[in-house]
Amino acid sequence: MPRPARLTPPPEMSETSLFQGLGATALKSVLAAAVETSLRAGETLFHQGDEASRLYLVVSGVVKLSQVAANGTQHVLRLMSAGDVIGCVAVFNRFPYPVTASVEEDATLISWAEPQFWHLMEDHPELMTNALRTVGQRTQEFVARLGEVNGATAEQKVARAVLRLARQAGIKEADGVRVGMTRQDLADMTGITYFTISRILSDWKRRELVEAGRREMLVRNPHALLLLSDGS
Amino acid sequence: MPRPARLTPPPEMSETSLFQGLGATALKSVLAAAVETSLRAGETLFHQGDEASRLYLVVSGVVKLSQVAANGTQHVLRLMSAGDVIGCVAVFNRFPYPVTASVEEDATLISWAEPQFWHLMEDHPELMTNALRTVGQRTQEFVARLGEVNGATAEQKVARAVLRLARQAGIKEADGVRVGMTRQDLADMTGITYFTISRILSDWKRRELVEAGRREMLVRNPHALLLLSDGS
DNA sequence: GGGCACATTTGACCTAGCGCAAAAAGCCGA
DNA sequence: TCGGCTTTTTGCGCTAGGTCAAATGTGCCC
Numbered sequence: 001m002p003r004p005a006r007l008t009p010p011p012e013m014s015e016t017s018l019f020q021g022l023g024a025t026a027l028k029s030v031l032a033a034a035v036e037t038s039l040r041a042g043e044t045l046f047h048q049g050d051e052a053s054r055l056y057l058v059v060s061g062v063v064k065l066s067q068v069a070a071n072g073t074q075h076v077l078r079l080m081s082a083g084d085v086i087g088c089v090a091v092f093n094r095f096p097y098p099v100t101a102s103v104e105e106d107a108t109l110i111s112w113a114e115p116q117f118w119h120l121m122e123d124h125p126e127l128m129t130n131a132l133r134t135v136g137q138r139t140q141e142f143v144a145r146l147g148e149v150n151g152a153t154a155e156q157k158v159a160r161a162v163l164r165l166a167r168q169a170g171i172k173e174a175d176g177v178r179v180g181m182t183r184q185d186l187a188d189m190t191g192i193t194y195f196t197i198s199r200i201l202s203d204w205k206r207r208e209l210v211e212a213g214r215r216e217m218l219v220r221n222p223h224a225l226l227l228l229s230d231g232s
Numbered sequence: 233m234p235r236p237a238r239l240t241p242p243p244e245m246s247e248t249s250l251f252q253g254l255g256a257t258a259l260k261s262v263l264a265a266a267v268e269t270s271l272r273a274g275e276t277l278f279h280q281g282d283e284a285s286r287l288y289l290v291v292s293g294v295v296k297l298s299q300v301a302a303n304g305t306q307h308v309l310r311l312m313s314a315g316d317v318i319g320c321v322a323v324f325n326r327f328p329y330p331v332t333a334s335v336e337e338d339a340t341l342i343s344w345a346e347p348q349f350w351h352l353m354e355d356h357p358e359l360m361t362n363a364l365r366t367v368g369q370r371t372q373e374f375v376a377r378l379g380e381v382n383g384a385t386a387e388q389k390v391a392r393a394v395l396r397l398a399r400q401a402g403i404k405e406a407d408g409v410r411v412g413m414t415r416q417d418l419a420d421m422t423g424i425t426y427f428t429i430s431r432i433l434s435d436w437k438r439r440e441l442v443e444a445g446r447r448e449m450l451v452r453n454p455h456a457l458l459l460l461s462d463g464s
Numbered sequence: 465g466g467g468c469a470c471a472t473t474t475g476a477c478c479t480a481g482c483g484c485a486a487a488a489a490g491c492c493g494a
Numbered sequence: 495t496c497g498g499c500t501t502t503t504t505g506c507g508c509t510a511g512g513t514c515a516a517a518t519g520t521g522c523c524c
Contacts, residue, residue, distance in 0.1 A: 067379045070462055075379050089375070093368035098375050122357065132364055136325035139371040142378055143321070143330050147299045147307050149381055150423035154481065183502065191382035193482055198503055214490055214501060230302060386511065415472065428511060430473055446471060446520055 016083045018057060018134060021126040030120055030127065034110040045086070045101035045109070052090035052097050054111045058082055061107025062169045065099045066188065076189040078141075079104065079168040088135050091117065104169065105180075149191075157190040158200050159229035162210075165189070166219050176211075176220040248315045250289060250366060253358040262352055262359065266342040277318070277333035277341070284322035284329050286343045290314055293339025294401045297331045298420065308421040310373075311336065311400040320367050323349065336401070337412075381423075389422040390432050391461035394442075397421070398451050408443075408452040 013019055019027055036059075039045065045056065048067060056063075063080045077099055080086055090097045091114050112120065121128040148160060162179070165186075170177035183201070187194040201212045209225060211218040219225065245251055251259055268291075271277065277288065280299060288295075295312045309331055312318055322329045323346050344352065353360040380392060394411070397418075402409040415433070419426040433444045441457060443450040451457065 067375070069379045069382060071383055073383050075382055077375065077378065089368050089371045092364045093372060094365075095368075095372060098372050118361075125354065128360055128364070132324045132360070132367065133326075135364065135367045135371060136321045136327075139321045139367060139374060140325060140327060140330050142371060142374040143299070143309065146309065146374060146378060146381070147301045149378070150301060150307055151303055151305050182500095194502085195483080195504085196481055198501095199481095202503070212502090414470095425512060426472085427474090427513080430471095431511095434473070444472090 016057065018083075018085055018127070018130050020130055022124060022130075026124045026126070030124065031110070033116055033120060034112050036108065036110050038106070038108045039103045040106050041103050043103050045103065046097050048098065048100040049096050052087060052093070052095060053114055055088060055091045055114065055117050056086040056101075056109045056111040058084045058086065059108040059110060061109075062104040063107055063109070064102050064104045066102065067099050073191075074188050075191065076185065079165065081168055085131075085134050088131060089138065092131065092135060154190070154192050154196050155200050156229050157192060158186060158197060159225045161186055161189045162217075162219060163222060163225055163229060166222060170219070173218065176218045177222065178216060178218050180216045182215050248289065250315075250317055250359070250362050252362055254356060254362075258356045258358070262356065263342070265348055265352060266344050268340065268342050270338070270340045271335045272338050273335050275335050277335065278329050280330065280332040281328050284319060284325070284327060285346055287320060287323045287346065287349050288318040288333075288341045288343045290316045290318065291340040291342060293341075294336040295339055295341070296334050296336045298334070299331050305423075306420050307423065308417065311397065313400055317363075317366050320363060321370065324363065324367060386422070386424050386428050387432050388461050389424060390418060390429060391457045393418055393421045394449070394451060395454060395457055395461065398454060402451070405450065408450045409454065410448060410450050412448045414447050 013031065014022070014024075014027060019030070022030065034057075039061075045063060046054075058080050060082055063084075063086060065077045065080060065086070067075045067077055069075055080101075086101055086109070087097060089095075094114075121131060149157065152160075165179045165181060166177040170179045172178075183194040183197045186192075186197045190197070201210065201217070204210045205212055207224075209219075209221045211220060245263065246254070246256075246259060251262070254262065266289075271293075277295060278286075290312050292314050295316075295318060297309045297312060297318070299307045299309055301307055312333075318333055318341070319329060321327075326346075353363060381389065384392075397411045397413060398409040402411045415426040415429045418424075418429045422429070433442065433449070436442045437444055439456075441451075441453045443452060
């Protein structure tokens with residue numbers, strides 16, 4: 001249910017990296033041009049291959065970026081949460097979206113039509129600078145990951161995926177970080193079968209690094225996972 | 233041996249995607265600010281982790297972008313040839329270079345200091361637009377590759393790597409495309425041991441898809457490789 | 465031509481992780 | 495409380511590809 005974005009920018013907006021260095025007036029006019037959308041878990045923002053028509057900024061909730069490979073398997077690339085920009089790669093490229101964006105947890109987003117955002121960037125050079133930086137960071141992340149997937153054991157990959165998950169969509173609790181995901185989700189993120197995922201998690205449970213329940217887990221000892229993901 | 237870039241832009245410069253849409257005058261001033269460098273095969277442009285101080289454009293030759301993973305293995309990300317921009321991700325990020333750039337075949341490059349290029353982009357908005365597009369394309373490529381590495385067999389990965397190699401650094405000949413690389417190079421590009429690479433190439437030789445010699449190969453039937461890389 | 469340094473090939477063996485099947489454990493609605 | 499459903503666990507066999515060792519080229523320098 002799209003509607004115009006509220007005109008009064010909430011204070012946290014000015015801290016969003018996309019808006020860094022933007023004056024209050026500029027920020028207001030950029031936000032005025034945006035449209036606010038609320039989506040429920042399970043709904044889809046856009047599909048892989050759709051024409052890249054809009055640029056989104058996540059205000060709240062969690063959005064999953066996934067890709068369907070040629071062989072039909074689904075690969076989850078990344079979860080996006082508050083402050084993350086979705087569609088930047090495709091929009092600045094005038095290419096179809098390379099991924100599918102679906103809502104994991106009820107989300108609110110604001111978005112701009114592609115030509116409109118180009119205008120905004122022309123009017124506000126800082127915006128373009130920030131966009132360039134954002135895309136650069138995204139690339140850097142993917143480059144780093146390309147390096148990581150190689151030669152890593154299944155356990156290392158799972159450790160990294162869980163840590164990423166905890167960072168991007170985890171909820172801090174007294175004795176750890178809680179993340180909601182199925183074994184299948186983890187499998188899609190790592191390219192490992194969920195059988196192997198289950199075996200690894202069972203092992204971690206035995207070693208008391210995590211507690212794993214149905215559709216969720218509690219990361220008790222992130223540091224140990226970091227060691228696992230890194231060293232042997 | 234750096235020296236100022238020649239002031240008269242060679243005609244092909246205006247076709248470089250980074251300079252698309254730039255007027256002749258603008259192009260001249262952008263080139264005037266650049267420095268030309270020639271490097272021999274084996275020399276290094278910059279190392280992974282170096283401060284990202286310059287943005288390079290390949291004029292001729294081939295430059296290899298590689299990454300050393302945490303476990304010490306080298307991973308070749310991409311070969312860059314004429315028209316490709318090197319360092320864009322890091323420079324626009326003010327992050328250290330995430331990769332090492334070394335010269336594969338004697339190369340000539342032009343480069344700009346980072347702050348200077350920002351000024352040029354401010355003066356010439358088309359340049360910034362192009363930069364944004366370039367970074368976007370690079371990202372898109374890496375995202376696509378992240379999806380590809382998953383679930384692919386060794387043969388599929390090698391097929392893709394060889395095709396990329398042929399496209400990025402191949403020399404067209406009467407009966408195929410010649411590419412210069414060692415089995416080890418291919419291993420570094422795919423994350424596969426060179427034993428397996430050798431086995432796969434031997435098989436391809438038997439099936440007459442390629443001819444493979446010491447430090448080089450001739451791709452006879454790119455179409456067959458494309459089928460291999462894609463289908464089962 | 466002979467020796468040397470690599471690059472490549474081939475073989476033998478081994479293991480991480482996949483595929484499949486079947487059992488167990490939660491969750492929910494009636 | 496009982497099905498019926500989904501998610502997770504576990505066992506077992508199998509295979510792609512890694513590891514190691516040893517043989518075979520191949521080019522180059524003296």
